[in-house]
Amino acid sequence: MIVLGRLSLTLALVFSLASVVFLLLGVRWDRKDLLRNGYYAAYGFFLTTVIASAVLLQAFLKKDFGFAYVAENSDASLSVFYRIAGFWAGQQGSFLFWLLVLAIVTIVIAVLDLNRLERLTGGAVAVLAIISAVFASLMVFDAGSNPFLAAEAGMQPFGLNPLLLHPAMVLHPPALFIGYVGVAVPFAFAISTLLLGRADKLWVRRSQKWAVAGWLFLSLGIGLGAWWAYVVLSFGGYWAWDPVENTSLVPWLTATALLHSFTLYKSRGLFKHWALGLAAATFWFTILATWTTRTGVIQSVHAFGTRPLLVWILSGFLIVSAAASAGLMAWRWRRFASHDEVQSWLSRDFLYYVTNLLLTLFAVAVAFGTVVVPLLMDKTVGTSTYNTVAQPLGVLLLFLIAVCPLLAWRKTEGSELRRTLILPAATMLLSAPLWLYLGFQSSVWGFIGLLVCGFALGAIVQFVLRSARLAAGPGRSLWSGLGRAFTGSRTRTAAYVVHFGMVLIVAGLLGSTVYKQESSGLVSTKVGSDDAVFVTDDGEYSFEYKGTRDLPGEQSSTRYVAEFEVVGEGARSLGTVEPRTDIYPVAGAAVRAVILGRPFQDIFVVTDEPFDGESETIALRVAVFPLIQWVWIGSILLCVGAVASLWPKGRTQEQEARETQVAGDADGAGHPDGAAA
Amino acid sequence: MRVNKRSRTRLLVATGIIIIVFVIGVVYLVQRQGAYYSQVADLTTGQYDGKNVKVGGRVLDGTIERDESGVHFEISDLTGKPDTVAVTYDGQMPNTFDAGVDVVVMGKYASSGGLITAEQLQTKCPSKYEGQASPAAQTGP
Numbered sequence A: 001m002i003v004l005g006r007l008s009l010t011l012a013l014v015f016s017l018a019s020v021v022f023l024l025l026g027v028r029w030d031r032k033d034l035l036r037n038g039y040y041a042a043y044g045f046f047l048t049t050v051i052a053s054a055v056l057l058q059a060f061l062k063k064d065f066g067f068a069y070v071a072e073n074s075d076a077s078l079s080v081f082y083r084i085a086g087f088w089a090g091q092q093g094s095f096l097f098w099l100l101v102l103a104i105v106t107i108v109i110a111v112l113d114l115n116r117l118e119r120l121t122g123g124a125v126a127v128l129a130i131i132s133a134v135f136a137s138l139m140v141f142d143a144g145s146n147p148f149l150a151a152e153a154g155m156q157p158f159g160l161n162p163l164l165l166h167p168a169m170v171l172h173p174p175a176l177f178i179g180y181v182g183v184a185v186p187f188a189f190a191i192s193t194l195l196l197g198r199a200d201k202l203w204v205r206r207s208q209k210w211a212v213a214g215w216l217f218l219s220l221g222i223g224l225g226a227w228w229a230y231v232v233l234s235f236g237g238y239w240a241w242d243p244v245e246n247t248s249l250v251p252w253l254t255a256t257a258l259l260h261s262f263t264l265y266k267s268r269g270l271f272k273h274w275a276l277g278l279a280a281a282t283f284w285f286t287i288l289a290t291w292t293t294r295t296g297v298i299q300s301v302h303a304f305g306t307r308p309l310l311v312w313i314l315s316g317f318l319i320v321s322a323a324a325s326a327g328l329m330a331w332r333w334r335r336f337a338s339h340d341e342v343q344s345w346l347s348r349d350f351l352y353y354v355t356n357l358l359l360t361l362f363a364v365a366v367a368f369g370t371v372v373v374p375l376l377m378d379k380t381v382g383t384s385t386y387n388t389v390a391q392p393l394g395v396l397l398l399f400l401i402a403v404c405p406l407l408a409w410r411k412t413e414g415s416e417l418r419r420t421l422i423l424p425a426a427t428m429l430l431s432a433p434l435w436l437y438l439g440f441q442s443s444v445w446g447f448i449g450l451l452v453c454g455f456a457l458g459a460i461v462q463f464v465l466r467s468a469r470l471a472a473g474p475g476r477s478l479w480s481g482l483g484r485a486f487t488g489s490r491t492r493t494a495a496y497v498v499h500f501g502m503v504l505i506v507a508g509l510l511g512s513t514v515y516k517q518e519s520s521g522l523v524s525t526k527v528g529s530d531d532a533v534f535v536t537d538d539g540e541y542s543f544e545y546k547g548t549r550d551l552p553g554e555q556s557s558t559r560y561v562a563e564f565e566v567v568g569e570g571a572r573s574l575g576t577v578e579p580r581t582d583i584y585p586v587a588g589a590a591v592r593a594v595i596l597g598r599p600f601q602d603i604f605v606v607t608d609e610p611f612d613g614e615s616e617t618i619a620l621r622v623a624v625f626p627l628i629q630w631v632w633i634g635s636i637l638l639c640v641g642a643v644a645s646l647w648p649k650g651r652t653q654e655q656e657a658r659e660t661q662v663a664g665d666a667d668g669a670g671h672p673d674g675a676a677a
Numbered sequence B: 001m002r003v004n005k006r007s008r009t010r011l012l013v014a015t016g017i018i019i020i021v022f023v024i025g026v027v028y029l030v031q032r033q034g035a036y037y038s039q040v041a042d043l044t045t046g047q048y049d050g051k052n053v054k055v056g057g058r059v060l061d062g063t064i065e066r067d068e069s070g071v072h073f074e075i076s077d078l079t080g081k082p083d084t085v086a087v088t089y090d091g092q093m094p095n096t097f098d099a100g101v102d103v104v105v106m107g108k109y110a111s112s113g114g115l116i117t118a119e120q121l122q123t124k125c126p127s128k129y130e131g132q133a134s135p136a137a138q139t140g141p
Helices: A002-029 A032-061 A068-073 A080-088 A091-113 A119-141 A167-196 A202-233 A243-268 A272-295 A308-331 A348-376 A383-406 A414-420 A422-437 A444-472 A478-487 A490-514 A628-646 A651-668 B002-033 B135-139
Strands: A517-524 A533-535 A542-552 A558-567 A573-577 A580-584 A588-592 A594-598 A601-607 A617-626 B035-039 B052-059 B065-067 B070-076 B084-089 B102-110 B115-124
Touching: A002 A032, A002 A091, A002 A119, A002 A167, A032 A068, A032 A080, A032 A091, A032 A119, A068 A091, A080 A091, A080 A167, A091 A119, A091 A167, A119 A167, A119 A202, A119 A308, A167 A202, A167 A243, A167 A272, A167 A308, A202 A243, A202 A272, A202 A628, A243 A272, A243 A348, A272 A308, A272 A348, A348 A383, A348 B002, A383 A444, A383 A490, A383 B002, A383 B115, A414 A422, A422 A444, A444 A478, A444 A490, A478 A490, A490 A617, A490 A628, A517 A533, A517 A542, A542 A617, A558 A601, A573 A594, A588 A601, A601 A628, B052 B084, B084 B102
Parallel strands: B035 B052, B084 B115
Antiparallel strands: A517 A617, A533 A542, A542 A558, A558 A573, A558 A580, A580 A588, A594 A601, A601 A617, B052 B070, B052 B102, B065 B070, B070 B084, B102 B115
């Protein structure tokens, strides 16, 4: 079986390279037969990748520990769910999973194009095949990345890292990889359209849904990762500005700007340079993420010595893709110029522009702190530095996305602006008592940020109401327009939902970082004694120790559960919390936090060190996170919004879409396919 | 045409100002708050007194103490030199923290008393995690 896996991978590499050659020649000479052959080669690539993946999957399912990779990431005691998760638990398998998703996406694009055989799509599939070839060659040539190596004789299965035994952690890596592949599609189309010199809207139309899907899965992946860190890692937070987290946030930021640029590109022929640049940058940052987390160069430059092939292939790919994108853009710069300029500061165009600029700067700053600072400046920056940049920038961006839809295109009249700002100003003032009630006056900046959240909420309501009024038309009731405001345009509905989600996320992030309260101390395990009670620093909550019991856990571990009664203000009992320690026979001990949800806050309880039935003291740590639930609700809304915009259109909408499509093609007729390519 | 050109110049100037302010801000922050990478043995030279440092070391057996102010322990140099430095940390301990484990601490170093007051503490996990600095690192791409 190992041989079959390795053979399929090698064939996948050959097929992807063949596909690249056929497609590039087909595009160059405008020959449909060559394009078709290129797609057939892509079928071969797809099939061999599926076979390789199936081989690895069956090895996990059948507990075939003859595969070194299976033995490293699984053991006999794991349930089926977690045995499947072993597939992407390590580097080798995640490369293969990535290749599989790439193969699926490539084949869908190829099949959809089989009766059109466009040069644009042919070029894009060629770019996807090049990316596939890079990943396939990593697995074929770099032993440390190959999932098909035989285990050494007598090797014992390691099992899955106990921290990864959580549903969020099973879904987080695949969500990110799917997101990374999703945003590779607009990159592929951008390169293809640059090569062909087609400055029309076709490449955006072909790749927009993929970009939205990529963004959806990136959001989902980041959200799941944060939630897992919060409930499982037990470090008293959900975001540590760790390189792994940062490098997944960076492409999300640029992808967000990309989606906005696509909207303007499609509707008004603006932001063409932005769209191309952001498509290239987003993809590039996903490769940078892999380079950062997989080569280990950031941790130590010695990685060059220990894994030369991995480092050189990925570094080379980073350099080549950056140089190719930049070179092509410079070459075609004039052709992609937009004819409409920003005419007024008070226009939607200008705020879109500033939003794009700030999102890009945000991404660059995070990448700079994560990669450039440790690598070239021999320094490192911590959480507080990232927060100093991210908090004001996040609030500013929220303000912009709130105001932006309320402004008119080109120029907004002052009187109209004042009218639209009444409602947001009102909700801002109305939110103030809530923030005061929650005690948020302790930080001026946090308070201002939360007021902006209140403002943004009103702005979204105003946006919906205005669309409803427009949809209802003169003389009709607002209610009749309200339904149509939501069903009229999927993009607009998605904008309402996603922007509302962002209001909740920013408020939740501010609440849970600026106003986090943390206290710790030792609690005696002598039930009933004075020392067996822990009081938080602000005196708001006390925790009384009630006893410890043990239970059997996963992977033959023992789980020790300490019970504490939580008492709030006025000696009111709020229930019990049970922080845990899991003691594993091989991997050691892990402490597990528990969370007591309260209105407007979470009480996060964990012990600072493992304990068991014999411990004389328990080192208790209590963190209060205000508004944190809003982060999770907001993240769900982001995904709901993205799904809404991806949802297949109804019949009337399809009709409309087809009409605009015809208009779009007419628009593109001015640039014959591949002129002067 | 002329209006167009003027608005274009205005936009470029505005963009330039935003970028310059932003870059200066970020570089200033990194200079001010960034921590120097160093080895335990480097700290004895005195050049890092009162500065933010990020140091890797092995937690020495029998030095871990816990009291109300946090956890106190000593780490040894990873390059084989005999130097050690004391660390005090009052934050959530990573799950894998224990004597003999390699940790990376980040915080302010004071040469008097040879003590790092750590703001961040990460453990380098056992070989299983491919030498990454945090368990989360295992799950990335």
